[in-house]
Amino acid sequence: MVVAASSCCGDVFQHKGLGNWWVFISKKGYQETDESIQSSVTTKLKGVSVTNTTESGLLVWGPEDYVIPPQGEALLFVVTNFLETPNQKLGYCAENLNVLGGRCGDDEDCKEGKIVELGHGIMSGRCLRKDENSTGSCEIYSWCPTERRFTPQKSMLTNAENFTIYIKNFISFPKFTFSKSNVLETTDRSYLKKCRYDEKLHPYCPIFRLGDITRRAGYKFQDMNTYGASIGIMIEWNCDLDKSYSECNPQYHFIRMDIISNKTVAMGFNFRHTRYFRNAAGEMYRTLFKVYGIRFNIMVHGKAGKFSIIPTAISVASGLALMGAQGAFVCDIVLLYLLKKSNSYRNMKFEGFRNNKKSASEDNGVEDRTENENLSL
Numbered sequence: 001m002v003v004a005a006s007s008c009c010g011d012v013f014q015h016k017g018l019g020n021w022w023v024f025i026s027k028k029g030y031q032e033t034d035e036s037i038q039s040s041v042t043t044k045l046k047g048v049s050v051t052n053t054t055e056s057g058l059l060v061w062g063p064e065d066y067v068i069p070p071q072g073e074a075l076l077f078v079v080t081n082f083l084e085t086p087n088q089k090l091g092y093c094a095e096n097l098n099v100l101g102g103r104c105g106d107d108e109d110c111k112e113g114k115i116v117e118l119g120h121g122i123m124s125g126r127c128l129r130k131d132e133n134s135t136g137s138c139e140i141y142s143w144c145p146t147e148r149r150f151t152p153q154k155s156m157l158t159n160a161e162n163f164t165i166y167i168k169n170f171i172s173f174p175k176f177t178f179s180k181s182n183v184l185e186t187t188d189r190s191y192l193k194k195c196r197y198d199e200k201l202h203p204y205c206p207i208f209r210l211g212d213i214t215r216r217a218g219y220k221f222q223d224m225n226t227y228g229a230s231i232g233i234m235i236e237w238n239c240d241l242d243k244s245y246s247e248c249n250p251q252y253h254f255i256r257m258d259i260i261s262n263k264t265v266a267m268g269f270n271f272r273h274t275r276y277f278r279n280a281a282g283e284m285y286r287t288l289f290k291v292y293g294i295r296f297n298i299m300v301h302g303k304a305g306k307f308s309i310i311p312t313a314i315s316v317a318s319g320l321a322l323m324g325a326q327g328a329f330v331c332d333i334v335l336l337y338l339l340k341k342s343n344s345y346r347n348m349k350f351e352g353f354r355n356n357k358k359s360a361s362e363d364n365g366v367e368d369r370t371e372n373e374n375l376s377l
Contacts, residue, residue: 031305034175037237039300041074047163051156055086056287061157066293068273074298077269078210080160080225081292085148088286093144094128094137095119102138104129110138120146147272147288152226161211161221165296166192168206169250171237173304178241182206182250203249210294217254227268228292230258237302248304257297269295 045063052058064070066079095102099119104110104127112125121142129136172179184204195205211221217231232255239248259267270292277285
């Protein structure tokens with residue numbers, strides 16, 4: 001039985017050893033890692049679209065018009081739709097009836113100098129009504145006429161899905177003095193003019209079509225160009241520096257971030273901005289735009305690993321200690337409960353314990369008798 005026990009324990013140690021070595025190799029326990037990736041991102045968009053509205057007529061939209069901010073940052077917004085309120089001028093006009101705080105029944109409801117909460121200006125003290133029986137709106141000093149309120153029905157920049165975004169990313173792992181870019185290292189100046197990102201054919205072409213980005217995120221561009229959306233672009237660098245330089249490649253992931261379910265009112269993305277101008281007489285005017293579009297948030301993550309003797313020694317020592325601690329326990333479980341002749345092993349294992357217990361009982365009996373004899377004396 002001793003031979004059988006030794007054989008079983010040897011097999012268990014062998015399998016535990018293989019398991020530990022598999023974890024050691026697969027998890028790269030022999031490498032020192034650096035997760036403090038340093039990164040810079042710049043972006044550039046290209047594409048042209050045309051709109052024709054009653055307010056502005058025929059307009060051509062270029063990147064300088066639909067990209068906000070235009071500097072090319074890791075967080076940017078691309079206009080795909082808009083509502084326009086043209087030729088606003090500072091003066092007196094009626095507050096919009098959709099603003100509850102601006103409704104009134106008489107002049108007393110419009111206290112002079114009071115700012116309309118969630119409204120557009122400052123009350124003048126007058127209530128403007130069509131007749132005595134109608135609900136009026138307070139007169140305000142503001143940019144007049146106030147913003148037009150209506151719901152967009154379709155996208156205005158119909159060609160927006162064909163716009164392209166150039167994402168240039170430089171990364172560095174300072175611990176290993178390693179740096180790289182997601183742009184192909186080539187002297188061919190025409191490469192970036194012709195290529196489009198493809199994971200297999202062109203993994204180092206950083207130019208993406210907007211329609212392809214939304215498709216990779218799992219949505220059609222037409223499902224988000226009317227009311228807008230928020231898209232996350234994640235660039236992941238996981239580099240094994242024990243391999244060649246060319247093996248460290250960027251991986252792209254795309255996700256829509258503004259949607260939890262189709263029933264939420266929080267879907268979409270929009271904000272307002274203005275364009276100011278003066279007429280020939282020098283009077284100040286502005287055009288108010290409520291713009292809808294896609295907000296891109298580019299995030300860079302990654303880590304690098306390289307062989308080092310210190311983590312290798314620590315991992316090997318930890319593995320050997322774990323094998324020693326667990327090996328005896330596993331052997332006992334196998335020999336006590338899984339073998340056909342487990343009773344023999346159990347008797348051998350606990351025979352010493354029973355003998356020690358018997359000896360202890362006899363010693364206690366002798367001590368008791370001695371104590372009684374001393375008391376009788």
